[in-house]
Amino acid sequence: MSERIKSWPGTPLTDKDLAANKVLLTEWQPNLKYAWDAGIGYGRYFAELRKGRIVGTRCHKCRRVLLPARVFCEWCFRTVDEWVYLKDTGVINTFSVAYTGSMAERLKDPKIPALVEVDGSGGVAIMHLISEVDPWKVRIGMKVKAVWKPAQKREGAITDIKYWKPI
Amino acid sequence: MRKVAVVGAGMTKFMRRAQETGKELAWQAAKMALDSCELTVKDVDCVVMGTAPDAFDMVHMKAEYLSDGAGAWRKPYVRGFLGGGTGVFTANQAWYHVASGMFDVCLAVAEEKMSSCLPHPQGAFVTCWDQFTESPLGTSLLWFFAWEMNRYMTVHGITERDIAAVSVKNKKNALDHPCAQLAANITVDDVMKSEIMAWPVKRLDVSPTSDGAAALVFVSEDVAKRITDKPVWVEGVGWCLDTMYIGQRDLYYPKYVEYAARMAYDMAGIKEPRKEIHIAEPYDPFDYKELHHMEGLLLCGKGEAPRMLADGVTQRTGDLPVCPSGGLLGVGNAIAASGVMKVAEIFWQLRGEAGKRQVPGKPRKGVAQAWGDEMQVGTVIVLGV
Numbered sequence: 295m296s297e298r299i300k301s302w303p304g305t306p307l308t309d310k311d312l313a314a315n316k317v318l319l320t321e322w323q324p325n326l327k328y329a330w331d332a333g334i335g336y337g338r339y340f341a342e343l344r345k346g347r348i349v350g351t352r353c354h355k356c357r358r359v360l361l362p363a364r365v366f367c368e369w370c371f372r373t374v375d376e377w378v379y380l381k382d383t384g385v386i387n388t389f390s391v392a393y394t395g396s397m398a399e400r401l402k403d404p405k406i407p408a409l410v411e412v413d414g415s416g417g418v419a420i421m422h423l424i425s426e427v428d429p430w431k432v433r434i435g436m437k438v439k440a441v442w443k444p445a446q447k448r449e450g451a452i453t454d455i456k457y458w459k460p461i
Numbered sequence: 462m463r464k465v466a467v468v469g470a471g472m473t474k475f476m477r478r479a480q481e482t483g484k485e486l487a488w489q490a491a492k493m494a495l496d497s498c499e500l501t502v503k504d505v506d507c508v509v510m511g512t513a514p515d516a517f518d519m520v521h522m523k524a525e526y527l528s529d530g531a532g533a534w535r536k537p538y539v540r541g542f543l544g545g546g547t548g549v550f551t552a553n554q555a556w557y558h559v560a561s562g563m564f565d566v567c568l569a570v571a572e573e574k575m576s577s578c579l580p581h582p583q584g585a586f587v588t589c590w591d592q593f594t595e596s597p598l599g600t601s602l603l604w605f606f607a608w609e610m611n612r613y614m615t616v617h618g619i620t621e622r623d624i625a626a627v628s629v630k631n632k633k634n635a636l637d638h639p640c641a642q643l644a645a646n647i648t649v650d651d652v653m654k655s656e657i658m659a660w661p662v663k664r665l666d667v668s669p670t671s672d673g674a675a676a677l678v679f680v681s682e683d684v685a686k687r688i689t690d691k692p693v694w695v696e697g698v699g700w701c702l703d704t705m706y707i708g709q710r711d712l713y714y715p716k717y718v719e720y721a722a723r724m725a726y727d728m729a730g731i732k733e734p735r736k737e738i739h740i741a742e743p744y745d746p747f748d749y750k751e752l753h754h755m756e757g758l759l760l761c762g763k764g765e766a767p768r769m770l771a772d773g774v775t776q777r778t779g780d781l782p783v784c785p786s787g788g789l790l791g792v793g794n795a796i797a798a799s800g801v802m803k804v805a806e807i808f809w810q811l812r813g814e815a816g817k818r819q820v821p822g823k824p825r826k827g828v829a830q831a832w833g834d835e836m837q838v839g840t841v842i843v844l845g846v
Contacts, residue, residue, distance in 0.1 A: 297809075297814050297815065297816030297819075298814070299493070299497075299639075302472070302473065302474050302639050302640050303473045303474070303481075303486075303489035303490075303493070304473035304474030304475075304476055304479055304481065304486070304489070304640070304672075304673065305476075305479060305480040305481060306474065306476035306477065306478065306479060306480075307476070307477075307478040307479065307480050308477075308478075312478075317480055322519065324519065330592045330593070332593055336593050336594070340593065361708070362593075362594050362706075368704070387612070387708070388608040388609070388611045388612040388615070388712060389607075389608065389611060390603075390604050390607030390608055390611060390659045390660055390661075390662070391607075391657070391659070391660035392601060392603065392604055392607065392658075392659040392660070393656075393657055393658060393659065393660075394583075394601050394603050394658050394659055395599055395601055396583070396584065396586075396587050396596075396599055396600055396601045396602075397580065397581060397583065397584040397587075398580070398581035398583040398584065398601070398602075398603075399580075404660075405599065407598065407600070407601075407604045407607075407608070407659075408608075409608055409707065409708050409712075410708075411708075418706075418708055418709055419707075419708030419709075420594065420708050421594065421595050421598060421600070421707060421708065422598065423598060434611065434612070434615045451593075451597060452593060452594050452595075452597050452598065453597050453598070
């Protein structure tokens, strides 16, 4: 009964109230570590990235490529049938010029995070970064190619591809 | 299934930082909702709680922590969780508790306290992404919206200015909302000149982070007829989840919202949503999302929402008022509580009790919708009188 209520509860605080110790707070900073298993599908996906190759899987029932590679097709709910090697070129599906990082901190030099449709996958995109280009000249539909870390520095991670650059 | 009515609603102010704890906020909203329909906690058969990631508060088992504030002491109690989609899903859950015949009175409470997380609650999202393929890239929550907004603009040829007008409208609407956190008179130029967060998303394209709570009371038909002469009926509910693999869906259109909407419209017997829906509260944590969701809710064709906005159709005095509350952009984005706030707005509007926000023409049917999770869930509810 919105119109009949004259007083709405809630006591807003400002940064000044906190700085002046007007309210009681208690703080805690967790210090935990987690070790996640890559599993079967991602395990091979990252092992192949270390070799400088992008691999997906294919389901013969729906005939689509699954990327990143995984071992079951969630559409058909069955085991995938084969591993397929894809090109390390692609097309920018969408992108941003980002001045914020994961903690909402401001970045002086923007990153260009993008979704890249990997060639050979039938238009399936992966999340990655674009570089070696003026951020304001990036466009949806641009052709890009992966820039790999040197072989001896790869560790079996998505960051084995440093970024993608327009070609 | 039994008919279910909404008979009461309550909410706290939405605030950047509230002195109250989460359970105090939940209590204030729940008590107000019960008082508004002259019920007491003794009349409540069960309670559903909506609250988003535990990581905001770092209070694990948050629903249990909040349970006393939500009126759940020694009652059947459940928490639904769909990220940003939680708020409207909380209403959907309350509906099926009563519709099933199990309970006659269900109290639905949603609470969010984001300010506990420092330096910024956005950091709480870092473990939402895939640990292997996404997080190592330094992924920020804002990137997801930037990608979606860019794709939406590019596919349809929509400009940033077209979209900024949503922010202008909603912050203005919120001037009439007594709980609003960021109500303001701004211009499209103000939005365009605001700080670039992750282009095309600028600061004034984004809703704030908020503390707040909201609550609703759902009852069976016989209880409704006994306690009110103005029941608002739940006519349809729907929800749908899309794939977590972001590169596997085309971000220009929220297909999962369409599926959720079709589920709700089918239940409500709505064939032509554009004609039959009189008022809408789509989820608007970002200005482009209101347009995106109007399309997903089938209130216009794909890419047509900016035109409706430009023509004034979605203003409070237009043919299809959209976010007359002021939405998340104006009232605030207390995640789960914002979804319930939207359902409460439809409730107040359909009863003609929205005060200064009341839309003209006695609306009889309204839709509220929320969105979230990993940006791939749609939750929808249709209310009618």
